[in-house]
Amino acid sequence: MSARLGNWAARHGHAFISTLGHLSRHALATSLTVIAISLALALPLALGLLVNNVRGLGGTLDESLGLSVYLKPGMSESQARALATQVRAQPGVGSVSLISAAQGLALLRTESGFGAALGSLTDNPLPNVLEVHPAAFAATPQRLEALRARLAALSSVDAVQLDRDWALRFNAILAVAREALLVSAGLIAAGVIAVIGNTIRLEIQGRWAEIEVTKLVGGSNAFVRRPFLYAGVLYGGLAGLLGFGIVLLARIALSDPVAALSAAYGGQFALQGPGPRELGLLVGAGALLGWLGAAVAASRQLARIEPRAA
Amino acid sequence: MIRFERVSKRYPNGREALSELSFEVPGGEMLFLTGRSGAGKSTVLKLIALLERASRGEVWVNGQNTAQLAARRIPQFRRGIGVVFQDHRLLRDRPVFDNVALPLVAADISFREIDRRVRAALDQVGLLGRERALPLELSVGEQQRVGIARAIVGKPPLLIADEPTGNLDATLASEVLDLFARFSAVGVTVMIATHDLALVRSSGRRELRLEGGTLAAATAPTTMGAQPATTALAGAASAGSSPPPPPADDRLPRDIATLVNPAVR
Numbered sequence: 004m005s006a007r008l009g010n011w012a013a014r015h016g017h018a019f020i021s022t023l024g025h026l027s028r029h030a031l032a033t034s035l036t037v038i039a040i041s042l043a044l045a046l047p048l049a050l051g052l053l054v055n056n057v058r059g060l061g062g063t064l065d066e067s068l069g070l071s072v073y074l075k076p077g078m079s080e081s082q083a084r085a086l087a088t089q090v091r092a093q094p095g096v097g098s099v100s101l102i103s104a105a106q107g108l109a110l111l112r113t114e115s116g117f118g119a120a121l122g123s124l125t126d127n128p129l130p131n132v133l134e135v136h137p138a139a140f141a142a143t144p145q146r147l148e149a150l151r152a153r154l155a156a157l158s159s160v161d162a163v164q165l166d167r168d169w170a171l172r173f174n175a176i177l178a179v180a181r182e183a184l185l186v187s188a189g190l191i192a193a194g195v196i197a198v199i200g201n202t203i204r205l206e207i208q209g210r211w212a213e214i215e216v217t218k219l220v221g222g223s224n225a226f227v228r229r230p231f232l233y234a235g236v237l238y239g240g241l242a243g244l245l246g247f248g249i250v251l252l253a254r255i256a257l258s259d260p261v262a263a264l265s266a267a268y269g270g271q272f273a274l275q276g277p278g279p280r281e282l283g284l285l286v287g288a289g290a291l292l293g294w295l296g297a298a299v300a301a302s303r304q305l306a307r308i309e310p311r312a313a
Numbered sequence: 314m315i316r317f318e319r320v321s322k323r324y325p326n327g328r329e330a331l332s333e334l335s336f337e338v339p340g341g342e343m344l345f346l347t348g349r350s351g352a353g354k355s356t357v358l359k360l361i362a363l364l365e366r367a368s369r370g371e372v373w374v375n376g377q378n379t380a381q382l383a384a385r386r387i388p389q390f391r392r393g394i395g396v397v398f399q400d401h402r403l404l405r406d407r408p409v410f411d412n413v414a415l416p417l418v419a420a421d422i423s424f425r426e427i428d429r430r431v432r433a434a435l436d437q438v439g440l441l442g443r444e445r446a447l448p449l450e451l452s453v454g455e456q457q458r459v460g461i462a463r464a465i466v467g468k469p470p471l472l473i474a475d476e477p478t479g480n481l482d483a484t485l486a487s488e489v490l491d492l493f494a495r496f497s498a499v500g501v502t503v504m505i506a507t508h509d510l511a512l513v514r515s516s517g518r519r520e521l522r523l524e525g526g527t528l529a530a531a532t533a534p535t536t537m538g539a540q541p542a543t544t545a546l547a548g549a550a551s552a553g554s555s556p557p558p559p560p561a562d563d564r565l566p567r568d569i570a571t572l573v574n575p576a577v578r
Contacts (some may be wrong), residue, residue: 010423017418216402219362220463221392222419223385309384310366 015229022233033238036202040195040242044289045249047188052250052276054180059275070147071164072133072154080105083131086159090133095150097138104129130161144171192292199238199296203231207304218308228301232294239293243286250277314340314471314502315361320370322356322526330356331526333370338504340470343497345513346506348523354506357523358473361504362394363387375471392420395464395501399476401456403448409435409459410444416467434466435459438492454485461492465501472496474505478512486512 026033072090074083080103091099102110107129112121135154137147147165155163207214217227258274265272315338322331331353338344346354359365360372363379372379375393382390403412413434417427435441438458448456457477464472472493478486490505490512497503507513513520522529 213404217419219396220416220419221388223388226419310363
């Protein structure tokens with residue numbers, strides 16, 4: 004059993020090494036094919052990273068997804084506090100924080116630069132405000148709208164403003180981008196299968212004499228197909244590796260400008276990935292697509308030499 | 314070893330290459346298949362190697378009806394047949410060793426065993442020591458001998474050759490025939506398709522002559538013992554060789570009777 008396994012391994016090792024040798028003897032053609040496929044594979048990875056990074060940016064936005072509840076003027080702070088407790092008990096509410104009229108005025112004084120002008124006010128014109136953040140499960144447009152309506156119906160509430168519109172639009176754009184990513188990944192996968200299939204088809208035609216002789220001396224289809232399947236896997240796998248390298252380089256090239264941009268907005272945003280997971284994914288996907296393309300091409304070509312009784 | 318029973322072969326282009334061909338070759342015989350181009354020689358060889366299937370009739374090789382052989386069994390079947398080509402069809406980018414080893418590699422034989430058997434086969438054709446040479450570094454006669462080594466390395470009971478001497482001068486041609494005679498002497502059935510009628514006549518072996526896809530004539534073996542080959546093969550033939558057939562004169566009528574199937578019109 005172990006001898007048979009050793010024989011099997013030796014045979015596949017032999018096929019793999021001889022395929023590697025064959026590809027390296029045709030280094031230029033091999034590189035061109037690998038580069039073409041790697042660019043195709045790099046595209047969805049780059050798009051995926053873009054979506055992921057932008058979504059990471061949006062992660063901080065979820066916190067701003069909330070409602071500002073303006074209470075009726077003239078309400079005392081202790082009344083407002085009682086109302087906050089009441090709102091906190093509402094279903095779908097995650098957290099409630101009270102910004103009292105006095106706090107609001109103080110904030111306005113220190114941060115707006117209108118300190119002197121505000122100093123001349125005798126009364127505080129600001130209302131008490133409750134900042135309401137929905138619970139995670141309630142962060143959908145419909146539920147937020149229901150919550151808004153419920154809060155607006157409270158007698159001591161003057162107005163409720165939903166700070167969600169642009170966040171929701173942003174999420175919708177992200178969802179579209181994700182869909183586009185899936186569609187383009189599917190199209191590119193089909194393209195990679197076609198490119199590798201065609202490359203393998205040409206290789207099979209170039210080595211047709213060898214295949215005929217091999218078949219004639221008793222080589223099975225599996226035996227004849229083996230080096231071509233390895234070639235397909237190598238094309239795809241190497242292209243995946245190169246594609247990952249391309250995206251990594253692009254990220255490195257972009258990280259400084261992005262950091263500068265982020266700093267200009269006072270943010271601390273840094274590009275994330277690609278990591279080992281993306282590397283494995285791209286190499287694995289490339290190898291699988293290469294195998295598929297080669298298998299399709301080889302099966303079609305080899306069917307041509309089966310004997311027929313015409 | 315080979316039996317054709319009323320075999321017809323029509324190619325997809327409508328050409329009928331063989332019509333109702335019948336003959337039989339017993340195990341261990343060496344014989345020639347002759348006829349003009351287009352007479353059907355190549356088709357006969359292709360049917361034997363199962364490169365084509367018969368349109369009608371039955372082709373039996375090695376005790377198997379080829380029509381009943383499933384596609385996945387064909388590789389195993391072909392390992393029982395050694396094929397030699399006029400242009401030897403060696404792989405030019407591979408050294409002699411790899412060329413000869415191909416049938417064994419394809420048959421999943423261990424590398425140690427392959428090494429031993431390739432050397433043995435090269436020894437038999439007189440090319441031991443040339444394993445690393447590329448085919449184009451060899452002379453035409455040597456290339457053909459590499460092709461023969463590849464055909465016999467798997468020890469097939471049947472050897473078929475398509476114009477194996479076509480590119481060789483008379484001396485090299487007779488050397489190649491000597492080689493075939495040695496294999497025949499140890500029990501291998503050898504069928505050689507050729508144009509070279511002089512070679513056929515001088516060998517004294519049976520000849521199947523095709524004309525228009527059917528058997529035109531068959532001659533029986535004549536002076537079997539008188540070939541130069543038989544002296545050279547003494548060593549190789551020591552184990553399990555069948556004795557050469559008796560002088561053929563008295564067998565002639567019977568042979569023709571078995572050859573020419575009465576059903577052939």
